[in-house]
Amino acid sequence: MNIRIKFSKTGPLRFISHLDVMRYFQKVIRRADMDICFSEGFSPHMLMSFAAPLGVGLTSEGEYVDIRMNHAPSSREALERMNAVMAEGMEAISFRRLPDNSKNAMSIVAAADYEVRFRQGREPGKDWEKRLLDFLDQPAIRVLKDTKKGQQEVDIRPWIYDCTIQDGVIRMQVSAGSVHNLRPELFIQVFALHERQGYLVTSSELHIHRLEIYADQGTEGKRRLIPLEALGEDIG
Amino acid sequence: MRKLALTDEILMSVEKPARYIGGEVNAVMKEKQQVDIRFAMCFPDVYEIGMSHLGIQILYDMFNQREDIWCERVYAPWEDLDIALRKHKIPLFALESQDPIKDFDFLGITIQYEMCYTNILQVLDLAQIPLQAKARTKEHPFVIGGGPCAYNPEPLADFFDLFYIGEGETQYYHLMDRYKEWKKSGASREAFLKQAAQVPGIYVPSLYKVSYNEDKTIASMTPNCPEAPEKVQKQAVLHVSDTFYPTKPVVPYLKATQDRVVLEIQRGCIRGCRFCQAGMLYRPTRERDLEMLKKYAVEMLKNTGYEEISLSSLSSSDYSRLEELVNFLIEACGPKKINISLPSLRIDAFSLDVMGKVQDVKKSSLTFAPEAGSQRLRDVINKGLTEEMILSGAGQAFEGGWNRVKLYFMLGLPTEQEEDMKGIAWLAEKIAGRYYEVPKEQRNGKCQIVVSTSFFVPKPFTPFQWAQMCTKEEFLHRAYVVNHEIKEQKNKKSIKYNWHEADVTVLEGILARGDRRVGPVIQKAYENGCLFDSWSEFFKNERWQKAFEECGVDPMFYTTRARALDEVFPWDFIDIGVSRRFLEKEWERAKEGVVTPNCRQSCSGCGAAVFGGGVCHEHQN
Numbered sequence: 001m002n003i004r005i006k007f008s009k010t011g012p013l014r015f016i017s018h019l020d021v022m023r024y025f026q027k028v029i030r031r032a033d034m035d036i037c038f039s040e041g042f043s044p045h046m047l048m049s050f051a052a053p054l055g056v057g058l059t060s061e062g063e064y065v066d067i068r069m070n071h072a073p074s075s076r077e078a079l080e081r082m083n084a085v086m087a088e089g090m091e092a093i094s095f096r097r098l099p100d101n102s103k104n105a106m107s108i109v110a111a112a113d114y115e116v117r118f119r120q121g122r123e124p125g126k127d128w129e130k131r132l133l134d135f136l137d138q139p140a141i142r143v144l145k146d147t148k149k150g151q152q153e154v155d156i157r158p159w160i161y162d163c164t165i166q167d168g169v170i171r172m173q174v175s176a177g178s179v180h181n182l183r184p185e186l187f188i189q190v191f192a193l194h195e196r197q198g199y200l201v202t203s204s205e206l207h208i209h210r211l212e213i214y215a216d217q218g219t220e221g222k223r224r225l226i227p228l229e230a231l232g233e234d235i236g
Numbered sequence: 237m238r239k240l241a242l243t244d245e246i247l248m249s250v251e252k253p254a255r256y257i258g259g260e261v262n263a264v265m266k267e268k269q270q271v272d273i274r275f276a277m278c279f280p281d282v283y284e285i286g287m288s289h290l291g292i293q294i295l296y297d298m299f300n301q302r303e304d305i306w307c308e309r310v311y312a313p314w315e316d317l318d319i320a321l322r323k324h325k326i327p328l329f330a331l332e333s334q335d336p337i338k339d340f341d342f343l344g345i346t347i348q349y350e351m352c353y354t355n356i357l358q359v360l361d362l363a364q365i366p367l368q369a370k371a372r373t374k375e376h377p378f379v380i381g382g383g384p385c386a387y388n389p390e391p392l393a394d395f396f397d398l399f400y401i402g403e404g405e406t407q408y409y410h411l412m413d414r415y416k417e418w419k420k421s422g423a424s425r426e427a428f429l430k431q432a433a434q435v436p437g438i439y440v441p442s443l444y445k446v447s448y449n450e451d452k453t454i455a456s457m458t459p460n461c462p463e464a465p466e467k468v469q470k471q472a473v474l475h476v477s478d479t480f481y482p483t484k485p486v487v488p489y490l491k492a493t494q495d496r497v498v499l500e501i502q503r504g505c506i507r508g509c510r511f512c513q514a515g516m517l518y519r520p521t522r523e524r525d526l527e528m529l530k531k532y533a534v535e536m537l538k539n540t541g542y543e544e545i546s547l548s549s550l551s552s553s554d555y556s557r558l559e560e561l562v563n564f565l566i567e568a569c570g571p572k573k574i575n576i577s578l579p580s581l582r583i584d585a586f587s588l589d590v591m592g593k594v595q596d597v598k599k600s601s602l603t604f605a606p607e608a609g610s611q612r613l614r615d616v617i618n619k620g621l622t623e624e625m626i627l628s629g630a631g632q633a634f635e636g637g638w639n640r641v642k643l644y645f646m647l648g649l650p651t652e653q654e655e656d657m658k659g660i661a662w663l664a665e666k667i668a669g670r671y672y673e674v675p676k677e678q679r680n681g682k683c684q685i686v687v688s689t690s691f692f693v694p695k696p697f698t699p700f701q702w703a704q705m706c707t708k709e710e711f712l713h714r715a716y717v718v719n720h721e722i723k724e725q726k727n728k729k730s731i732k733y734n735w736h737e738a739d740v741t742v743l744e745g746i747l748a749r750g751d752r753r754v755g756p757v758i759q760k761a762y763e764n765g766c767l768f769d770s771w772s773e774f775f776k777n778e779r780w781q782k783a784f785e786e787c788g789v790d791p792m793f794y795t796t797r798a799r800a801l802d803e804v805f806p807w808d809f810i811d812i813g814v815s816r817r818f819l820e821k822e823w824e825r826a827k828e829g830v831v832t833p834n835c836r837q838s839c840s841g842c843g844a845a846v847f848g849g850g851v852c853h854e855h856q857n
Contacts, residue, residue: 030543
């Protein structure tokens with residue numbers, strides 16, 4: 001059966017790379033003695049896939065990994081067993097069974113919510129909140145983006161679905177996944193460049209926190225975003 | 237939430253920030269107010285190397301079992317963080333608490349290879365601890381060294397307050413108890429050192445005086461106070477099945493070099509190869525109980541989540557219950573898809589059968605370590621591996637589907653002649669020839685033979701401690717002879733040849749048999765910018781050469797010079813159990829090409845029986 005696990009990654013563990021998170025989870029599965037399925041062949045590996053890599057330095061309370069299991073305990077027991085063997089800073093939040101015909105998390109990622117903060121003293125001047133919202137309030141935001149074919153000018157405005165600012169915290173919903181993946185720091189960098197700050201905002205000057213990852217269940221141009229965990233059901 | 241010593245800006249600017257944040261699974265956190273002793277345990281190389289070391293995991297677990305001690309870890313910061321720490325004047329910190337190690341009670345440094353000596357100075361320097369022990373005050377931690385290189389600690393004598401000679405399980409608790417008493421007493425730093433010198437296995441370099449002869453050899457080394465013993469006794473655990481061993485080793489996030497559970501099945505080696513320092517230092521051979529190993533294997537796998545377990549020892553094939561252990565592991569690990577790794581196995585029917593079960597024959601290779609190219613020279617070094625054994629093992633393996641062979645040799649061994657060097661090529665050719673004797677339809681494509689040679693470094697406490705070492709030019713000439721001869725072979729296309737770098741080997745030789753006069757050279761080399769000397773991309777030989785010149789120390793004195801049988805060696809004050817008389821006898825037998833039986837065949841009276849356990853006392857109950 002297919003299981004989707006939602007987990008958080010906070011505190012010092014934000015400096016663990018995605019590759020290391022994958023290795024970490026394989027060990028969690030073993031420590032928690034979960035009955036996971038393996039691939040065939042002489043060097044079998046766990047059937048496990050992650051929704052969307054999180055960059056080094058970012059925190060999250062909405063990470064996802066899908067696994068296939070032979071037998072699964074109840075959601076409550078699975079969470080207890082995993083959290084008993086996880087390191088401080090990573091916690092399993094939900095453990096849900098997916099319908100048998102469901103697609104894996106990575107292939108259905110469509111959008112993500114982020115909270116972005118400037119590190120103290122790094123805010124781009126007074127009233128930056130208003131200027132940022134004004135900047136956003138234009139029909140197109142053109143950016144040179146590195147692609148496989150070299151640099152290409154793209155309009156990132158359509159990929160920003162929502163953006164509000166409260167108490168210095170930018171909360172934004174952006175396109176994510178394999179079609180158009182917008183990293184929130186790119187948007188902030190473009191804004192800073194636009195303001196002629198004369199420097200590029202580096203990731204270490206921002207606190208970026210991922211809140212949730214969504215699939216799009218809408219039809220024909222109409223978006224209907226659903227958190228990835230909502231596609232599964234708790235096991236009683 | 238744990239605070240970090242480094243800012244986000246620094247962490248985001250370095251290559252692998254996960255090296256510096258601690259918080260790994262099974263890392264031990266304590267309240268610093270509730271412990272009496274804070275011990276920082278250091279492996280002076282990069283995190284991924286240091287985290288692969290079993291010894292630190294054992295001592296870390298041992299110390300942390302005591303409520304009054306908090307043992308934490310620290311590794312050598314990589315070049316990028318080294319620069320940042322200096323720039324921002326951030327003192328080097330321990331991973332667990334992220335507190336500066338200069339505030340700790342002890343900084344313990346494991347000294348596993350000579351080429352880490354400049355990194356030891358880097359760690360002290362970045363920690364803001366004076367490099368010279370004599371410059372330290374009551375405000376500074378005591379710096380204590382251990383590990384194999386502590387068996388000749390003299391080149392490092394200036395930088396350490398104490399050395400622990402031998403296995404840490406036996407005396408560290410006693411040393412810590414004495415430290416607690418001293419701390420309460422408020423006595424001087426020197427007073428503690430004198431106390432410590434009375435703990436078996438503890439060597440305090442500042443309590444000894446060395447005088448030299450006119451020819452620069454050592455005249456004498458004597459204690460300068462009654463507390464310091466004339467001889468320091470090596471420490472060895474007698475009951476290896478009833479001692480400290482971590483059931484919950486720390487599991488790094490980064491992929492460490494040793495990314496698996498390590499099960500140490502025995503200590504010591506019965507073989508007595510004459511070049512091998514470990515084979516003499518860790519005598520007597522002591523096996524752990526099968527039942528203990530089974531229990532630890534299961535628990536460690538459960539507590540770490542590793543997908544691989546490796547047996548560790550100097551010669552696994554000599555473990556008397558290997559077959560039972562391996563069968564147990566195959567049964568326990570198979571269903572859980574846990575890999576079993578079996579290094580240092582002799583190639584024979586049993587090991588081939590086991591290897592066929594635990595690894596993919598097509599992807600794995602066979603390893604032989606004949607160490608020398610001819611039977612004559614193998615007799616000189618007492619390596620009991622014959623050409624027949626190699627060819628028959630390889631033949632069986634080829635018939636079983638293997639087609640890759642790795643061969644390890646040393647060049648520059650005592651008495652080596654051109655025939656011995658060429659013999660390396662001839663042996664590789666015979667193995668290739670054996671492969672092509674297998675009927676074509678049973679063969680797995682072409683065979684690949686990789687020949688690697690390292691250069692021989694004479695080490696203290698071996699029969700070869702008297703031997704002259706080659707110069708760099710001689711070494712490279714010998715590699716050239718091998719390379720040339722391989723090119724002459726019929727199956728040359730199946731044989732690949734690698735040789736080690738020669739200048740780093742020469743330096744290793746100087747440091748290995750160096751004395752106190754080499755200390756200033758190490759410090760000068762460090763000040764000249766030498767660091768991570770074991771990493772070829774960092775090694776800067778010309779800066780080392782400059783340091784020797786500036787200090788007026790002749791490197792050849794330590795390498796190519798012939799040593800008289802009665803010369804006083806810098807390490808003579810250490811008693812490893814194996815007697816100097818035995819080593820001398822072995823040196824003579826080597827020169828005559830006479831082999832010495834292994835400890836299970838018959839006792840050669842090396843002296844290690846004095847410990848009262850292990851192989852020396854098997855079948856005597």
